[in-house]
Amino acid sequence: MDFSSPNVAKPMHVGHIRSTGIGDALQRVLRMLGHRVITDNHLGDWGTQFGKLLVGWKQRLNRANLAKAPMTELERLYREIHFGAETSATDLEVAAQQIEQLRLSHSSALLVWEEAMQLSSAAFTNRFTGDALKMLTEPAERALGLLAGSGLVDRERFATEREKLLADLASLVDFARQANPPLLEQARTELVKLQSGDPENLSIWREMTRLSQAQFDTIYGRLGVRFDHTLGESFYNPQLGSVVESLLARGIARESEGAVAVFSDGSLPPKEDPFLVNRDGAWVAEPALIRKSDGGFNYMTTDLATIEYRLKTWSPDEIIYVVDDRQAPHFRKLFLTFRRWQPEAAQRVQLRHIGFGKILGDDGKPYKTRSGDTIKLADLLDEAEERALRVVTTKRPELDEQTRREIARVVGIGAVKYQDLLPNRQSDYTFSWDKMLALTGNTAPYLQYQFTRAYKVTRDGGVYDPDRFAKVIPTESAELALVKHLLNFGLTLDAVSEEARPNYLCNYLYELAGLFSRFYDQCQVLKSAEPVRTLRLALCDLTARVLKQGLAVLGIEAPEVM
RNA sequence: GCACCGGUAGCUCAAUUGGAUAGAGCUUCUGACUUCGGAUCAGAAGGUUGCAGGUUCGAGUCCUGCCCGGUGCACCA
Structure with missing residues (x-):
């Protein structure tokens, strides 16, 4: 099972709970059903982003910030160089001028507010796009946040904030404008040096990886998630060249526009062929790139090498990838390419992509902070x-x-x-x-609470005789409904594993909690006469155990007291 | 343009994959407590499952065509 897979040198963000949580729940269910599961965290520790990171580390690193909050600092370095590298020279000129105008203009607290709003206004949107825009607007939004958070409009403070903000922006823009050679070129050079084993770059890369791993350990510890292996992309680096050679030799890949790519083999109808895309009525090639025109490799190559390694090392019946739905076309290409490359090996393994959707905020857009930052x-x-x-x-x-x-x-x-x-x-x-966090409805706190109630009864009631329990026939409708539902636990786990849908188990547990609560409300347990007492005590015990075990395979703990 | 994923109660979501009267929670209203921990339970109200056809004894689920939303469409992952 391949899940979580965060990127090195970036803070883990809210999006990672999906792959991590769903993947972990599924591997726990599969283990409980008796499968032998191997989990592997395929870290994004070797990619194009390191070119920019290396430029940033060498020229813009703030050691004090790195010591305090390493991931934040690494993220800042990446964003700064990315902004500088991806913004055109003319747009940088415009940015410099606008910043200079803002510095010269008179500032009052109110004006600071207005200017900050302007920074994120449509005027900027028209000129800059994506990350470049964010690069400029985020400090402004932060100033806004301080203003709002201060309660009072502190003129002094905001004049200072404003100065600092504009100075930082100006310094960054100047840095980007004066870079020689241009930042994009520098980043490419650093990346090539890293990939060819330059000792200095390798040692910086190791340091960034080490800092990231410390972060991962903390977060996975809090989430209660463990991996059997953590083989990142870098692990497969030595194999990539031969993967490409092998695909070329077998005629599966060929050169195209300086790159090496895998094209459709025509075995599928165009509509179902991920190597074809329809543009204005004509089907054109949509190949999978395995070597870039600059000689570098990309994640298709790494993923092919990864499948090969996993088959050779573990001989799995199935490889399951828990990854964002948006990557579905990538996985279709990957699986098809692997089948063409190693048909015999591919017959022995089922390759499955388990996709999932986005987390939205209450505005219906991807979940972010008010100022548009990703949530850590x-x-x-x-x-x-x-x-x-x-x-x-x-x-x-x-x-x-x-x-x-x-x-x-x-x-x-x-x-x-x-x-x-x-x-x-x-x-x-x-x-x-x-x-x-609601205490009613289909939530973790509700299930946990129902567990504590059932568990408390078993603690107070002491041990019961299973033989006697087996001879008592439930008569109350609440008892019967509970018994019947308890029996479905195994079927539900089967359904979860077959469809890779943990929500089936959530709904099962919620129903169980509701049925238990009704039973608990309507049927006295400890004060009942035997043999009814034993029956009901046993039902409490079974309910508590199923709730606890059910939550456990979802990766959720059940407290004995709430 | 093409493909993929969605569209179910006012809102947020289910429906064990083709089975019986489409279920919960939130919200609104009405009840049940000298409690086995009330972080509870019971009841009421709320639906042309986006639209139109089709297959089937039976369709939210499968097929066809539309409408709306999201996502993706070589050298980022």
Whole structure:
């Protein structure tokens, strides 16, 4: 199973919970059903981005920031060089002029506000696009955030913020304008040096990887996710040349416009052929590139080498990729190419892409902060625990702080994971703190609470005799409904594994919790006479165990006390 | 333009893959507590499953054509 796969030198963000959570839940279900599972975190630790990162590291690195928040600093370096490299010379001139005008203009707190708004206005949108625009608007948005957060309009402070912001922007734009050779060229050079084994670049790359791994360890620790292997893209680097040679030798790939590419073999009708795309009524080639015209390799090549390695090393019956739905065309090409390349090996393995949709904010657009930043996973988990702590404190003020914090950790992390697993994975879903932490409805806290109730009864009720339990026939409708549902646990797990849909299990558990709650409400357990007492105690025990185990295979803990 | 994924109650989502009267939560209204921990339970209200055809004993689910939304369409992953 291949899932999570974050990029080195970037903070893990909210999007990673999908691949990580769904992948981890599926591998746990498969293991529980008796499959032998190998998990492999295919880190993005070797790609074009390192060219820009190396330029940034060598020329713009702030050691103090790196020590404080390494991922933030690495991200900043990448964004700065990316901005400088991808913005045209004329646009850089325009940016420099506009910044200079802003510096000369009179500033009041109100004007700072207006100027900040202008920075993100349509005027800029027309001139700059994508990351380049963000590069300029983010500091402005941050200034805005400070203004809003201060409560008062502190004129002094914002004049200072403004100066600093404009100075930073001007310095960056100047740096980009004066770069010689241009930044894009520098980045390419650094990348080629890295890929050909330059000792200095390799050592910087190792340092960036090391810093990233520390971040990954922390986050995976909090999420309770472990991998059997972490073989990143760099691991396959030595094989890439021979992969391309082999594909060329077998006539599967050929040279095209200086690159090496795999084209359609015509075995599929055009509509189903991922190597063809229709442009204005004509089917034209949409090849898979395995070597760029500059000699570099891309992720298709790495992915082919990865399949080959996995088959050789582990002989799996199946390789499952839990990756964003947008990459579906890539995986179709990858699987088809591999089948043509190594037909005998391909017959012994099923290759599956398990896709999923996006996480949206309540504005219906991809979930971001108010200022448009991507949300860092670490921050998200912090906030989940804080919010859960507030709820726990309201409900259980008598518990000591350490206990409340531990409950909040389990509830908060569980809520985030559960919300992500609950919707059909293919559709997008809307992120909502209020909904995921709600105490009623289909949420982790509700399931966890029902577990604590069932568990409490078994603790108070003591051991029961399974033989006696087996001889009592349930009579109450609430008992019968609960018994019948308990029996479906195994069928549900089968359905989850067959369709790779953890939400089936979520719905099963929610139904179980509801049926238990009805039963608990309508049927006295401990005060009932035997043999009914044993029957009901056993039902509580079974419910608690299924809830706990069900949550566990979703990667969610069940606290004994809430 | 072409392909893929969606469109289900006012809102957010289910529907174990072709089975019986399409289910939950939120919201609104009405009930149940000297409780086995009420972070609970019961009831009411809310639907032409985007539209139009078709296949079938039976369609939210499969087929065809439209409409709307999202995504993707060689040298980023």
